[in-house]
Amino acid sequence: MRATDLAHRVAENAPAMLVYLDRELRVRFANRHCYELLGHAPREILGRLLAEMVDPGTLKYALSHVAELERGNLAPREYVLRDKDGGQRFLQVHAVADRDDAGRSIGYFACTTDNSAARRMQAALSTAEARLDVALSATRSGIWDWDLEGGSVFYSREFAALLGYAEGRLPQEFFFFAELHPEDREATLEAFADAIQAGGAVDREFRMRHADGSYRWLRGAGRAMRDPRTLAVTRFTGTARDIAARKAAQLQLGEARSLAQATVDSCLEITDELDERRKLDRVRHELVAAANHEVRTPLASIIAALELLRDGACPPEGQAAEAFLGLALQNAERLARVVEEWLDMERIDLGFTRLQCAPVDVAAMVASLAKQHALLAEARGVRLEVGAPAPVWVAADAGRLKQALSHLLVSAIDRAPDRSLVRCQAGVREDRVTLLIEDEGQDALSGTDLGLGVARAIIERLGGTLCVANRPAVGVAFHVELPSLAED
Protein backbone atom coordinates (compact mmCIF):
# COMPACT_ATOMS: atom_id res chain seq x y z
CA MET A 1 0.00 0.00 0.00
CA ARG A 2 1.25 3.44 -0.88
CA ALA A 3 2.01 5.88 1.90
CA THR A 4 -0.77 8.27 0.78
CA ASP A 5 -3.33 5.46 0.72
CA LEU A 6 -2.25 4.40 4.18
CA ALA A 7 -2.49 7.98 5.44
CA HIS A 8 -5.99 8.27 3.99
CA ARG A 9 -7.01 4.95 5.53
CA VAL A 10 -5.74 6.03 8.94
CA ALA A 11 -7.51 9.39 8.71
CA GLU A 12 -10.82 7.80 7.71
CA ASN A 13 -10.82 5.12 10.37
CA ALA A 14 -9.09 6.69 13.36
CA PRO A 15 -11.38 6.48 16.43
CA ALA A 16 -11.97 10.24 16.52
CA MET A 17 -13.42 12.94 14.31
CA LEU A 18 -10.70 14.44 12.18
CA VAL A 19 -11.25 17.69 10.31
CA TYR A 20 -9.06 19.95 8.28
CA LEU A 21 -10.08 23.58 7.79
CA ASP A 22 -8.28 26.01 5.53
CA ARG A 23 -7.29 29.56 6.43
CA GLU A 24 -10.83 30.82 5.71
CA LEU A 25 -12.21 28.05 7.93
CA ARG A 26 -13.63 26.17 5.00
CA VAL A 27 -13.92 22.41 5.45
CA ARG A 28 -11.36 20.67 3.31
CA PHE A 29 -11.48 17.27 4.92
CA ALA A 30 -13.74 15.48 7.41
CA ASN A 31 -13.54 11.80 8.19
CA ARG A 32 -16.33 9.24 8.38
CA HIS A 33 -17.03 9.84 12.07
CA CYS A 34 -17.86 13.48 11.44
CA TYR A 35 -20.48 12.57 8.88
CA GLU A 36 -21.90 9.88 11.13
CA LEU A 37 -22.25 12.25 14.06
CA LEU A 38 -23.59 15.26 12.22
CA GLY A 39 -25.74 13.29 9.78
CA HIS A 40 -24.60 15.09 6.69
CA ALA A 41 -23.27 13.59 3.51
CA PRO A 42 -19.67 14.52 2.62
CA ARG A 43 -20.80 16.75 -0.21
CA GLU A 44 -22.90 18.82 2.13
CA ILE A 45 -19.91 19.69 4.30
CA LEU A 46 -16.86 19.68 2.09
CA GLY A 47 -16.01 23.11 0.74
CA ARG A 48 -18.42 24.90 3.05
CA LEU A 49 -17.46 27.61 5.48
CA LEU A 50 -17.72 26.91 9.20
CA ALA A 51 -19.71 30.14 9.42
CA GLU A 52 -22.44 28.61 7.27
CA MET A 53 -22.78 25.54 9.45
CA VAL A 54 -22.76 26.67 13.07
CA ASP A 55 -24.68 29.28 15.04
CA PRO A 56 -23.09 32.71 15.62
CA GLY A 57 -22.19 31.92 19.24
CA THR A 58 -20.30 28.78 18.30
CA LEU A 59 -18.59 30.62 15.43
CA LYS A 60 -17.40 33.35 17.78
CA TYR A 61 -16.11 30.70 20.15
CA ALA A 62 -14.30 28.94 17.28
CA LEU A 63 -12.71 32.23 16.13
CA SER A 64 -11.38 32.85 19.61
CA HIS A 65 -10.06 29.26 19.60
CA VAL A 66 -8.24 30.00 16.33
CA ALA A 67 -6.79 33.18 17.82
CA GLU A 68 -5.45 31.17 20.77
CA LEU A 69 -3.92 28.63 18.35
CA GLU A 70 -2.19 31.46 16.53
CA ARG A 71 -0.75 32.54 19.85
CA GLY A 72 0.56 29.00 20.35
CA ASN A 73 -1.98 27.95 23.01
CA LEU A 74 -2.90 24.37 22.14
CA ALA A 75 -5.18 23.66 25.10
CA PRO A 76 -8.23 21.64 24.01
CA ARG A 77 -11.62 23.29 24.01
CA GLU A 78 -15.06 21.89 24.58
CA TYR A 79 -17.80 22.60 22.03
CA VAL A 80 -21.51 21.95 22.40
CA LEU A 81 -23.12 20.98 19.08
CA ARG A 82 -26.37 19.44 17.96
CA ASP A 83 -26.03 16.00 16.41
CA LYS A 84 -28.13 14.65 13.52
CA ASP A 85 -30.91 13.67 15.96
CA GLY A 86 -31.01 17.11 17.52
CA GLY A 87 -29.32 15.88 20.72
CA GLN A 88 -26.71 17.89 22.53
CA ARG A 89 -23.12 16.68 22.09
CA PHE A 90 -20.15 17.72 24.16
CA LEU A 91 -17.14 17.60 21.89
CA GLN A 92 -13.57 18.04 22.98
CA VAL A 93 -11.49 19.60 20.22
CA HIS A 94 -7.71 19.40 20.07
CA ALA A 95 -6.52 21.63 17.25
CA VAL A 96 -3.24 22.72 15.83
CA ALA A 97 -2.32 25.17 13.07
CA ASP A 98 -0.97 23.91 9.77
CA ARG A 99 1.95 26.20 8.84
CA ASP A 100 3.90 26.73 5.63
CA ASP A 101 7.66 26.82 5.53
CA ALA A 102 7.63 30.46 6.44
CA GLY A 103 5.65 29.65 9.59
CA ARG A 104 2.37 31.23 8.38
CA SER A 105 -0.79 29.29 9.11
CA ILE A 106 -2.51 27.96 6.08
CA GLY A 107 -5.12 25.81 7.83
CA TYR A 108 -6.03 23.92 11.00
CA PHE A 109 -6.07 20.25 11.95
CA ALA A 110 -8.71 19.34 14.46
CA CYS A 111 -9.06 16.05 16.33
CA THR A 112 -12.40 15.83 18.10
CA THR A 113 -13.64 13.30 20.65
CA ASP A 114 -17.21 12.92 21.90
CA ASN A 115 -17.36 13.54 25.67
CA SER A 116 -21.16 13.54 25.88
CA ALA A 117 -21.60 10.32 27.86
CA ALA A 118 -19.09 11.34 30.51
CA ARG A 119 -20.53 14.83 30.73
CA ARG A 120 -24.07 13.56 31.06
CA MET A 121 -23.06 11.21 33.84
CA GLN A 122 -21.26 14.05 35.59
CA ALA A 123 -24.30 16.30 35.24
CA ALA A 124 -26.62 13.58 36.56
CA LEU A 125 -24.28 12.96 39.44
CA SER A 126 -24.09 16.59 40.44
CA THR A 127 -27.88 16.95 40.16
CA ALA A 128 -28.30 13.88 42.34
CA GLU A 129 -25.78 15.27 44.79
CA ALA A 130 -27.53 18.62 44.86
CA ARG A 131 -30.89 16.90 45.41
CA LEU A 132 -29.46 14.79 48.20
CA ASP A 133 -27.97 17.91 49.77
CA VAL A 134 -31.35 19.62 49.69
CA ALA A 135 -33.11 16.53 51.06
CA LEU A 136 -30.56 16.06 53.82
CA SER A 137 -30.63 19.64 54.94
CA ALA A 138 -34.43 19.82 54.70
CA THR A 139 -34.85 16.77 56.91
CA ARG A 140 -31.86 17.81 59.01
CA SER A 141 -30.26 14.48 58.21
CA GLY A 142 -26.63 13.53 58.01
CA ILE A 143 -24.97 10.54 56.43
CA TRP A 144 -22.32 8.18 57.72
CA ASP A 145 -20.53 5.61 55.64
CA TRP A 146 -18.18 3.21 57.37
CA ASP A 147 -15.80 1.22 55.23
CA LEU A 148 -15.50 -1.88 57.38
CA GLU A 149 -12.60 -3.30 55.40
CA GLY A 150 -10.47 -0.23 54.95
CA GLY A 151 -11.47 1.14 58.33
CA SER A 152 -12.16 4.63 56.98
CA VAL A 153 -15.30 6.50 57.98
CA PHE A 154 -17.07 9.21 56.04
CA TYR A 155 -19.46 11.67 57.71
CA SER A 156 -21.37 14.15 55.57
CA ARG A 157 -21.35 17.89 56.23
CA GLU A 158 -24.93 17.65 57.54
CA PHE A 159 -23.88 15.02 60.04
CA ALA A 160 -21.28 17.37 61.47
CA ALA A 161 -23.83 20.19 61.42
CA LEU A 162 -26.28 18.07 63.45
CA LEU A 163 -23.68 17.95 66.19
CA GLY A 164 -22.97 21.66 65.92
CA TYR A 165 -19.62 21.53 64.12
CA ALA A 166 -19.09 24.40 61.71
CA GLU A 167 -18.40 23.92 58.00
CA GLY A 168 -19.14 20.25 58.20
CA ARG A 169 -15.91 19.40 59.92
CA LEU A 170 -15.90 16.88 62.73
CA PRO A 171 -12.92 16.96 65.07
CA GLN A 172 -10.02 14.69 64.12
CA GLU A 173 -10.55 12.41 67.12
CA PHE A 174 -14.32 11.99 66.54
CA PHE A 175 -15.44 8.43 67.30
CA PHE A 176 -19.15 7.66 66.93
CA PHE A 177 -19.62 5.42 69.95
CA ALA A 178 -17.54 7.59 72.25
CA GLU A 179 -19.91 10.49 71.60
CA LEU A 180 -23.08 8.57 72.50
CA HIS A 181 -24.85 9.33 75.75
CA PRO A 182 -23.56 6.85 78.37
CA GLU A 183 -27.11 5.56 78.93
CA ASP A 184 -27.59 4.87 75.20
CA ARG A 185 -24.10 3.66 74.39
CA GLU A 186 -24.27 -0.03 75.17
CA ALA A 187 -27.66 -0.71 73.56
CA THR A 188 -26.80 1.30 70.42
CA LEU A 189 -23.44 -0.40 70.06
CA GLU A 190 -25.11 -3.76 70.39
CA ALA A 191 -27.83 -2.96 67.83
CA PHE A 192 -25.26 -1.67 65.32
CA ALA A 193 -23.05 -4.70 65.85
CA ASP A 194 -26.03 -7.02 65.33
CA ALA A 195 -26.93 -5.29 62.07
CA ILE A 196 -23.35 -5.53 60.82
CA GLN A 197 -23.06 -9.14 61.91
CA ALA A 198 -26.32 -10.14 60.20
CA GLY A 199 -25.96 -7.86 57.21
CA GLY A 200 -29.25 -6.26 58.20
CA ALA A 201 -30.71 -2.88 59.04
CA VAL A 202 -30.98 -0.88 62.24
CA ASP A 203 -33.20 2.04 63.25
CA ARG A 204 -32.65 3.53 66.69
CA GLU A 205 -33.01 6.70 68.70
CA PHE A 206 -30.07 7.82 70.78
CA ARG A 207 -28.44 10.89 72.23
CA MET A 208 -25.08 12.18 70.98
CA ARG A 209 -22.79 14.80 72.38
CA HIS A 210 -23.14 18.17 70.66
CA ALA A 211 -20.19 20.49 70.13
CA ASP A 212 -21.57 22.64 72.97
CA GLY A 213 -21.29 19.67 75.37
CA SER A 214 -25.06 19.01 75.65
CA TYR A 215 -26.67 15.85 74.30
CA ARG A 216 -29.00 15.85 71.28
CA TRP A 217 -31.64 13.27 70.35
CA LEU A 218 -30.93 11.70 66.97
CA ARG A 219 -32.54 8.91 65.06
CA GLY A 220 -30.07 6.72 63.22
CA ALA A 221 -31.16 4.37 60.45
CA GLY A 222 -28.41 2.27 58.92
CA ARG A 223 -27.92 -0.73 56.71
CA ALA A 224 -25.00 -3.12 56.40
CA MET A 225 -24.00 -3.78 52.80
CA ARG A 226 -22.38 -6.88 51.37
CA ASP A 227 -19.78 -7.14 48.70
CA PRO A 228 -21.68 -8.70 45.76
CA ARG A 229 -18.85 -11.15 45.07
CA THR A 230 -17.65 -12.30 48.48
CA LEU A 231 -20.99 -11.61 50.25
CA ALA A 232 -18.98 -10.32 53.21
CA VAL A 233 -20.37 -7.21 54.91
CA THR A 234 -18.04 -4.45 53.82
CA ARG A 235 -19.91 -1.19 54.47
CA PHE A 236 -22.27 0.15 57.05
CA THR A 237 -24.10 3.20 55.80
CA GLY A 238 -26.92 5.22 57.26
CA THR A 239 -28.55 8.51 58.05
CA ALA A 240 -28.92 10.39 61.30
CA ARG A 241 -31.78 12.81 61.88
CA ASP A 242 -32.43 15.44 64.54
CA ILE A 243 -35.53 14.44 66.51
CA ALA A 244 -35.20 16.90 69.38
CA ALA A 245 -38.55 18.56 68.63
CA ARG A 246 -40.39 15.25 68.58
CA LYS A 247 -38.69 14.08 71.75
CA ALA A 248 -39.64 17.28 73.53
CA ALA A 249 -43.26 16.87 72.41
CA GLN A 250 -43.18 13.23 73.53
CA LEU A 251 -41.86 14.27 76.93
CA GLN A 252 -44.61 16.88 77.30
CA LEU A 253 -47.20 14.37 76.15
CA GLY A 254 -45.91 11.94 78.77
CA GLU A 255 -46.17 14.58 81.49
CA ALA A 256 -49.66 15.56 80.39
CA ARG A 257 -50.67 11.91 80.36
CA SER A 258 -49.39 11.16 83.83
CA LEU A 259 -50.98 14.31 85.23
CA ALA A 260 -54.22 13.36 83.52
CA GLN A 261 -53.94 9.83 84.83
CA ALA A 262 -53.33 11.05 88.38
CA THR A 263 -56.36 13.31 88.27
CA VAL A 264 -58.49 10.64 86.69
CA ASP A 265 -57.43 8.31 89.52
CA SER A 266 -58.47 10.92 92.05
CA CYS A 267 -61.81 11.24 90.28
CA LEU A 268 -62.34 7.53 90.57
CA GLU A 269 -61.56 7.76 94.29
CA ILE A 270 -64.22 10.42 94.56
CA THR A 271 -66.69 8.26 92.70
CA ASP A 272 -66.04 5.48 95.20
CA GLU A 273 -66.51 7.88 98.04
CA LEU A 274 -69.69 9.12 96.38
CA ASP A 275 -71.04 5.60 96.28
CA GLU A 276 -70.35 5.32 99.98
CA ARG A 277 -72.15 8.55 100.61
CA ARG A 278 -75.10 7.53 98.51
CA LYS A 279 -75.46 4.51 100.76
CA LEU A 280 -75.52 6.86 103.72
CA ASP A 281 -78.18 8.81 101.86
CA ARG A 282 -76.43 12.06 102.62
CA VAL A 283 -75.67 12.99 99.07
CA ARG A 284 -76.91 16.30 97.78
CA HIS A 285 -78.29 15.97 94.30
CA GLU A 286 -77.14 19.28 92.84
CA LEU A 287 -73.63 18.73 94.15
CA VAL A 288 -73.34 15.44 92.38
CA ALA A 289 -74.45 17.20 89.21
CA ALA A 290 -71.90 19.93 89.87
CA ALA A 291 -69.11 17.44 90.37
CA ASN A 292 -70.23 15.59 87.29
CA HIS A 293 -70.06 18.74 85.19
CA GLU A 294 -66.87 20.11 86.68
CA VAL A 295 -65.04 16.82 86.31
CA ARG A 296 -66.38 15.81 82.93
CA THR A 297 -65.80 19.12 81.17
CA PRO A 298 -62.01 19.33 81.70
CA LEU A 299 -61.74 15.56 81.31
CA ALA A 300 -63.38 15.92 77.89
CA SER A 301 -60.70 18.42 76.87
CA ILE A 302 -57.87 16.25 78.17
CA ILE A 303 -59.09 13.14 76.39
CA ALA A 304 -59.90 14.98 73.17
CA ALA A 305 -56.53 16.75 73.09
CA LEU A 306 -54.51 13.60 73.76
CA GLU A 307 -56.52 11.50 71.34
CA LEU A 308 -56.23 14.08 68.56
CA LEU A 309 -52.48 14.18 69.16
CA ARG A 310 -52.23 10.40 69.16
CA ASP A 311 -54.30 10.06 65.99
CA GLY A 312 -52.18 12.66 64.27
CA ALA A 313 -55.05 15.08 63.69
CA CYS A 314 -52.27 17.65 63.70
CA PRO A 315 -48.60 17.43 62.76
CA PRO A 316 -46.65 15.90 65.69
CA GLU A 317 -44.30 18.84 65.77
CA GLY A 318 -45.05 22.49 65.67
CA GLN A 319 -47.58 24.86 67.08
CA ALA A 320 -50.76 22.80 66.77
CA ALA A 321 -49.26 19.97 68.82
CA GLU A 322 -48.04 22.41 71.43
CA ALA A 323 -51.43 24.06 71.59
CA PHE A 324 -53.12 20.67 72.12
CA LEU A 325 -50.64 19.74 74.83
CA GLY A 326 -51.20 23.13 76.42
CA LEU A 327 -54.96 22.54 76.50
CA ALA A 328 -54.49 19.08 78.00
CA LEU A 329 -52.19 20.40 80.72
CA GLN A 330 -54.37 23.40 81.49
CA ASN A 331 -57.43 21.19 81.87
CA ALA A 332 -55.54 18.60 83.90
CA GLU A 333 -54.61 21.40 86.29
CA ARG A 334 -58.21 22.59 86.35
CA LEU A 335 -59.34 19.05 87.08
CA ALA A 336 -56.76 18.78 89.84
CA ARG A 337 -58.21 21.95 91.42
CA VAL A 338 -61.75 20.56 91.19
CA VAL A 339 -60.60 17.35 92.82
CA GLU A 340 -58.85 19.28 95.57
CA GLU A 341 -61.99 21.35 96.19
CA TRP A 342 -64.15 18.27 96.25
CA LEU A 343 -61.87 16.42 98.65
CA ASP A 344 -61.76 19.55 100.76
CA MET A 345 -65.54 19.58 100.98
CA GLU A 346 -65.66 15.88 101.74
CA ARG A 347 -63.11 16.29 104.52
CA ILE A 348 -65.10 19.14 106.04
CA ASP A 349 -68.40 17.37 105.63
CA LEU A 350 -67.21 14.10 107.09
CA GLY A 351 -65.50 15.91 109.94
CA PHE A 352 -61.96 14.93 108.92
CA THR A 353 -60.93 18.54 108.98
CA ARG A 354 -60.51 19.99 112.42
CA LEU A 355 -61.91 23.47 112.64
CA GLN A 356 -60.01 25.86 114.92
CA CYS A 357 -62.88 27.88 116.31
CA ALA A 358 -62.46 31.27 117.91
CA PRO A 359 -64.57 34.44 118.07
CA VAL A 360 -64.85 36.09 114.64
CA ASP A 361 -66.49 39.42 113.79
CA VAL A 362 -68.43 38.65 110.58
CA ALA A 363 -69.05 42.36 109.85
CA ALA A 364 -65.31 43.09 109.93
CA MET A 365 -64.58 40.00 107.87
CA VAL A 366 -67.03 41.05 105.17
CA ALA A 367 -65.61 44.60 105.12
CA SER A 368 -62.08 43.23 104.74
CA LEU A 369 -63.18 40.84 101.97
CA ALA A 370 -64.85 43.72 100.13
CA LYS A 371 -61.60 45.66 100.32
CA GLN A 372 -59.66 42.62 99.14
CA HIS A 373 -61.88 42.17 96.07
CA ALA A 374 -62.32 45.87 95.30
CA LEU A 375 -59.93 45.65 92.34
CA LEU A 376 -61.82 42.71 90.84
CA ALA A 377 -65.11 44.58 91.25
CA GLU A 378 -63.65 47.70 89.68
CA ALA A 379 -62.35 45.66 86.73
CA ARG A 380 -65.84 44.27 86.19
CA GLY A 381 -67.44 47.70 86.54
CA VAL A 382 -69.32 46.52 89.64
CA ARG A 383 -70.01 48.66 92.71
CA LEU A 384 -69.62 46.96 96.11
CA GLU A 385 -71.78 48.16 98.96
CA VAL A 386 -71.10 46.82 102.47
CA GLY A 387 -73.60 47.44 105.27
CA ALA A 388 -72.29 46.40 108.68
CA PRO A 389 -73.46 48.71 111.40
CA ALA A 390 -71.75 46.99 114.33
CA PRO A 391 -69.54 43.97 115.08
CA VAL A 392 -71.43 40.67 114.95
CA TRP A 393 -69.62 37.77 116.59
CA VAL A 394 -69.69 34.06 115.79
CA ALA A 395 -67.50 31.16 116.89
CA ALA A 396 -65.77 30.00 113.75
CA ASP A 397 -62.56 28.84 112.11
CA ALA A 398 -61.59 32.23 110.67
CA GLY A 399 -59.66 30.81 107.70
CA ARG A 400 -62.47 28.49 106.64
CA LEU A 401 -65.24 31.02 107.11
CA LYS A 402 -63.27 33.52 105.08
CA GLN A 403 -62.86 30.90 102.33
CA ALA A 404 -66.63 30.35 102.23
CA LEU A 405 -67.67 34.02 102.28
CA SER A 406 -64.97 34.93 99.78
CA HIS A 407 -66.38 32.40 97.34
CA LEU A 408 -69.89 33.83 97.68
CA LEU A 409 -68.66 37.39 97.15
CA VAL A 410 -66.49 36.55 94.11
CA SER A 411 -69.32 34.52 92.63
CA ALA A 412 -71.65 37.53 92.97
CA ILE A 413 -69.10 39.91 91.42
CA ASP A 414 -68.52 37.45 88.57
CA ARG A 415 -72.18 37.23 87.71
CA ALA A 416 -73.04 40.91 88.16
CA PRO A 417 -73.60 42.88 84.96
CA ASP A 418 -71.61 46.01 84.15
CA ARG A 419 -72.50 49.09 86.25
CA SER A 420 -74.61 47.08 88.70
CA LEU A 421 -74.50 46.72 92.43
CA VAL A 422 -73.39 43.88 94.72
CA ARG A 423 -74.71 44.40 98.23
CA CYS A 424 -73.46 42.78 101.45
CA GLN A 425 -75.46 43.26 104.63
CA ALA A 426 -74.48 41.78 108.01
CA GLY A 427 -76.81 41.79 111.00
CA VAL A 428 -78.25 39.88 113.96
CA ARG A 429 -81.69 38.32 114.21
CA GLU A 430 -82.51 36.74 117.56
CA ASP A 431 -79.64 34.36 118.33
CA ARG A 432 -78.45 34.18 114.74
CA VAL A 433 -75.94 36.29 112.83
CA THR A 434 -77.19 36.92 109.31
CA LEU A 435 -75.35 37.88 106.17
CA LEU A 436 -76.93 38.69 102.84
CA ILE A 437 -74.88 38.89 99.65
CA GLU A 438 -76.94 39.78 96.57
CA ASP A 439 -76.28 40.74 93.00
CA GLU A 440 -78.33 42.01 90.06
CA GLY A 441 -77.23 39.30 87.64
CA GLN A 442 -79.88 38.53 85.05
CA ASP A 443 -78.85 34.92 84.52
CA ALA A 444 -79.92 32.14 86.85
CA LEU A 445 -77.17 30.70 89.03
CA SER A 446 -75.54 27.71 87.40
CA GLY A 447 -76.26 24.54 89.31
CA THR A 448 -72.74 23.36 88.76
CA ASP A 449 -70.72 25.39 91.21
CA LEU A 450 -68.55 23.12 93.29
CA GLY A 451 -67.11 26.06 95.23
CA LEU A 452 -70.63 26.77 96.44
CA GLY A 453 -70.74 23.22 97.78
CA VAL A 454 -67.52 23.83 99.70
CA ALA A 455 -68.92 27.08 101.12
CA ARG A 456 -72.10 25.32 102.18
CA ALA A 457 -70.16 22.48 103.81
CA ILE A 458 -68.08 24.95 105.81
CA ILE A 459 -71.10 26.97 106.96
CA GLU A 460 -73.03 23.86 107.91
CA ARG A 461 -70.05 22.51 109.88
CA LEU A 462 -70.10 25.79 111.81
CA GLY A 463 -73.73 25.11 112.72
CA GLY A 464 -75.11 27.53 110.19
CA THR A 465 -77.16 27.46 106.99
CA LEU A 466 -76.71 28.76 103.47
CA CYS A 467 -79.81 29.47 101.39
CA VAL A 468 -79.58 30.51 97.77
CA ALA A 469 -82.43 32.57 96.34
CA ASN A 470 -82.17 32.17 92.60
CA ARG A 471 -84.37 34.92 91.17
CA PRO A 472 -84.13 35.12 87.39
CA ALA A 473 -84.17 38.68 86.04
CA VAL A 474 -83.72 40.05 89.58
CA GLY A 475 -80.49 38.56 90.82
CA VAL A 476 -79.12 35.92 93.14
CA ALA A 477 -79.14 36.30 96.92
CA PHE A 478 -77.05 34.24 99.33
CA HIS A 479 -78.52 34.11 102.83
CA VAL A 480 -76.01 32.98 105.44
CA GLU A 481 -76.99 32.35 109.03
CA LEU A 482 -74.60 31.39 111.80
CA PRO A 483 -75.22 30.89 115.53
CA SER A 484 -74.42 34.10 117.31
CA LEU A 485 -71.69 33.94 119.93
CA ALA A 486 -73.37 34.42 123.26
CA GLU A 487 -72.08 37.56 124.95
CA ASP A 488 -70.86 36.34 128.30
Added chain:
Amino acid sequence: MKTLILHVEDDVSLQNLVRAALEHLGGYEVRTAADGREALRVVRERLPALLLLDLDLPGMSGIEVLRALRASEGLREAPAIFLTAVVDPNVLAELRALDVQEVLQKPFRPRLLVEAVARVLKGAGA
Protein backbone atom coordinates in the same frame (compact mmCIF):
# COMPACT_ATOMS: atom_id res chain seq x y z
CA MET B 1 -67.98 24.91 50.05
CA LYS B 2 -67.46 22.74 53.14
CA THR B 3 -70.43 21.66 55.25
CA LEU B 4 -70.87 24.15 58.05
CA ILE B 5 -71.41 23.09 61.66
CA LEU B 6 -72.41 25.48 64.43
CA HIS B 7 -70.89 24.60 67.80
CA VAL B 8 -72.35 26.30 70.88
CA GLU B 9 -70.08 25.80 73.89
CA ASP B 10 -68.82 28.15 76.61
CA ASP B 11 -65.67 26.21 77.50
CA VAL B 12 -62.82 27.66 75.43
CA SER B 13 -60.70 24.49 75.46
CA LEU B 14 -63.57 22.41 74.15
CA GLN B 15 -64.36 25.03 71.52
CA ASN B 16 -60.83 24.62 70.15
CA LEU B 17 -60.70 20.84 70.39
CA VAL B 18 -64.10 20.19 68.84
CA ARG B 19 -63.15 22.56 66.04
CA ALA B 20 -59.87 20.68 65.50
CA ALA B 21 -61.63 17.30 65.49
CA LEU B 22 -64.37 18.34 63.05
CA GLU B 23 -62.04 20.27 60.74
CA HIS B 24 -59.08 17.89 60.67
CA LEU B 25 -60.78 14.52 61.06
CA GLY B 26 -64.09 15.33 59.39
CA GLY B 27 -63.24 18.02 56.86
CA TYR B 28 -66.09 20.26 58.03
CA GLU B 29 -66.13 23.98 58.59
CA VAL B 30 -66.94 25.03 62.15
CA ARG B 31 -68.33 28.27 63.58
CA THR B 32 -68.27 28.60 67.34
CA ALA B 33 -70.58 30.53 69.65
CA ALA B 34 -70.13 30.85 73.41
CA ASP B 35 -73.83 31.33 74.19
CA GLY B 36 -77.30 31.57 72.67
CA ARG B 37 -77.09 35.24 71.76
CA GLU B 38 -73.87 34.68 69.82
CA ALA B 39 -75.30 31.55 68.17
CA LEU B 40 -78.28 33.53 66.87
CA ARG B 41 -75.94 36.17 65.50
CA VAL B 42 -73.63 33.61 63.83
CA VAL B 43 -76.41 31.78 61.95
CA ARG B 44 -77.51 35.05 60.36
CA GLU B 45 -74.24 35.10 58.36
CA ARG B 46 -74.54 31.58 56.97
CA LEU B 47 -76.93 28.73 57.79
CA PRO B 48 -75.23 25.73 59.36
CA ALA B 49 -76.08 22.18 58.21
CA LEU B 50 -75.95 20.87 61.78
CA LEU B 51 -76.22 22.25 65.32
CA LEU B 52 -73.85 20.90 67.98
CA LEU B 53 -74.79 22.15 71.41
CA ASP B 54 -73.67 22.01 75.03
CA LEU B 55 -76.54 21.62 77.49
CA ASP B 56 -75.25 23.76 80.33
CA LEU B 57 -74.68 27.23 78.87
CA PRO B 58 -74.55 30.63 80.54
CA GLY B 59 -77.81 32.55 80.13
CA MET B 60 -80.06 30.51 77.86
CA SER B 61 -79.71 26.77 78.40
CA GLY B 62 -78.75 24.52 75.49
CA ILE B 63 -82.39 23.49 75.09
CA GLU B 64 -83.54 27.11 74.94
CA VAL B 65 -80.80 27.88 72.42
CA LEU B 66 -81.96 24.98 70.24
CA ARG B 67 -85.57 26.20 70.39
CA ALA B 68 -84.49 29.73 69.45
CA LEU B 69 -82.31 28.51 66.58
CA ARG B 70 -85.02 26.22 65.20
CA ALA B 71 -87.39 29.20 65.26
CA SER B 72 -85.06 31.04 62.84
CA GLU B 73 -85.64 31.06 59.12
CA GLY B 74 -84.01 28.07 57.39
CA LEU B 75 -83.22 26.13 60.57
CA ARG B 76 -86.67 24.69 61.33
CA GLU B 77 -85.49 21.19 60.46
CA ALA B 78 -81.80 21.56 61.26
CA PRO B 79 -80.43 18.33 62.79
CA ALA B 80 -78.96 18.69 66.27
CA ILE B 81 -76.47 16.86 68.47
CA PHE B 82 -75.99 17.54 72.16
CA LEU B 83 -72.58 17.18 73.75
CA THR B 84 -73.09 17.28 77.46
CA ALA B 85 -71.67 16.33 80.85
CA VAL B 86 -75.06 15.70 82.42
CA VAL B 87 -77.21 12.87 81.11
CA ASP B 88 -80.32 13.04 83.26
CA PRO B 89 -83.17 10.77 82.14
CA ASN B 90 -85.67 13.67 82.30
CA VAL B 91 -83.41 15.87 80.21
CA LEU B 92 -82.93 13.02 77.71
CA ALA B 93 -86.68 12.69 77.33
CA GLU B 94 -86.98 16.42 76.74
CA LEU B 95 -84.24 16.26 74.08
CA ARG B 96 -85.97 13.37 72.34
CA ALA B 97 -89.20 15.36 72.26
CA LEU B 98 -87.25 18.16 70.59
CA ASP B 99 -86.15 15.82 67.82
CA VAL B 100 -82.48 15.83 68.81
CA GLN B 101 -80.69 13.18 66.76
CA GLU B 102 -77.84 12.25 69.11
CA VAL B 103 -76.70 12.95 72.66
CA LEU B 104 -73.01 12.39 73.38
CA GLN B 105 -71.65 12.46 76.89
CA LYS B 106 -68.50 14.30 77.94
CA PRO B 107 -65.80 13.13 77.95
CA PHE B 108 -66.16 12.12 74.31
CA ARG B 109 -63.83 10.48 71.78
CA PRO B 110 -63.13 12.94 68.94
CA ARG B 111 -63.41 10.19 66.33
CA LEU B 112 -66.83 9.09 67.60
CA LEU B 113 -68.02 12.69 67.57
CA VAL B 114 -66.98 13.01 63.92
CA GLU B 115 -68.75 9.74 63.13
CA ALA B 116 -71.91 10.89 64.88
CA VAL B 117 -71.87 14.15 62.92
CA ALA B 118 -71.45 12.25 59.64
CA ARG B 119 -74.27 9.86 60.59
CA VAL B 120 -76.69 12.63 61.48
CA LEU B 121 -75.85 14.64 58.36
CA LYS B 122 -76.39 11.53 56.23
CA GLY B 123 -79.72 10.91 57.93
CA ALA B 124 -80.71 14.51 57.27
CA GLY B 125 -79.88 14.01 53.61
CA ALA B 126 -77.10 16.57 53.58
